[in-house]
Amino acid sequence: MLPCFLWLWIVLRGADSFSVRVPPGPVVVARGATALLSCEFEPDLNLSNLVVNWQRQEDDRVVHSFYYGKDQFDRQSSDYINRTQLNHNELAKGNASLSIANFGLKDAGKYKCIVSNGKGTGNGELQLVYAAFFSEPRLSIHLKSSNVTVQYEMEGYPMPEILWQGSGGQNLTDHQDEVLSASDEGLYYLKSSYVTQNSAFNVTFTLINPQQELHRHVILSYDENMNSGTSVVVLSILCCLLLCSTSFLLWLYCRAKQK
Ligand SMILES: *[C@@H]1O[C@H](CO)[C@@H](O)[C@H](O)[C@H]1NC(C)=O
Ligand SMILES: *[C@@H]1O[C@H](CO)[C@@H](O)[C@H](O)[C@H]1NC(C)=O
């Protein structure tokens, strides 16, 4: 009986061995922001034998290392020089969270937090996703005699879903989305245009991104009285001409009669 309990005790002890905790799901980081890669472990009072290694999962590039009580930059990948920071005050509390400044598309991917101290060794893996918020869409309207083009231009990342809807919420499928060559890595430059033969309309432009949803309304209307107003002016001019010519004819007639 006793050996059996002993065995169970060993197994349970093995099961709750040194654990390194990282966020389970992907973490979205905005372009240019400082990413915080969370990583927690069971602290040990003796910091001298603490080793923290942050590496890229894909190719084992060294992102940041800490051992012998200080940051070690000898093997750090050139991609991360001057961009990483480990808070030393937090290490004693079991917090090996790393910050990476100026996040870009190349930084997206998987990272490993490998920790070793007097209590054991363990590692956790987390994923970072890159995103860039779409800029405020810039509106332009092109009027032609046959149609009207409503166009929005904007840039961001990743490719968003774009909808154009009528005032009743119905999908307008006759829009064109154009992706222009990115001037900058990690940014799509987009143009979306809606062409209509209607001279008056109320449409809604919608952009949907994992992190963002934009709605912009475009209402084009014209003054109903504009045409009749023009007619009135034309009519007045005609009347005036008629009156003038009649008077002139009358005057000619009178003069002819006087002779
Ligand atoms: C890192 O920072 C140091 C000191 O500010 C600077 O001399 C060095 O050129 C920087 N390296 C890179 C790759 O930016
Ligand atoms: C861990 O350290 C980071 C960086 O200093 C800090 O932002 C974060 O709040 C800490 N996490 C915990 C759970 O204390």
Ligand SMILES: *[C@@H]1O[C@H](CO)[C@@H](O)[C@H](O)[C@H]1NC(C)=O
């Ligand atoms: C335009 O349509 C939206 C619904 O998509 C509605 O809320 C709004 O009142 C309309 N505006 C005009 C001026 O008709």
Ligand SMILES: *[C@@H]1O[C@H](CO)[C@@H](O)[C@H](O)[C@H]1NC(C)=O
């Ligand atoms: C419009 O299209 C989007 C996606 O293409 C869809 O999710 C939505 O339900 C549609 N709306 C209507 C009113 O059909």
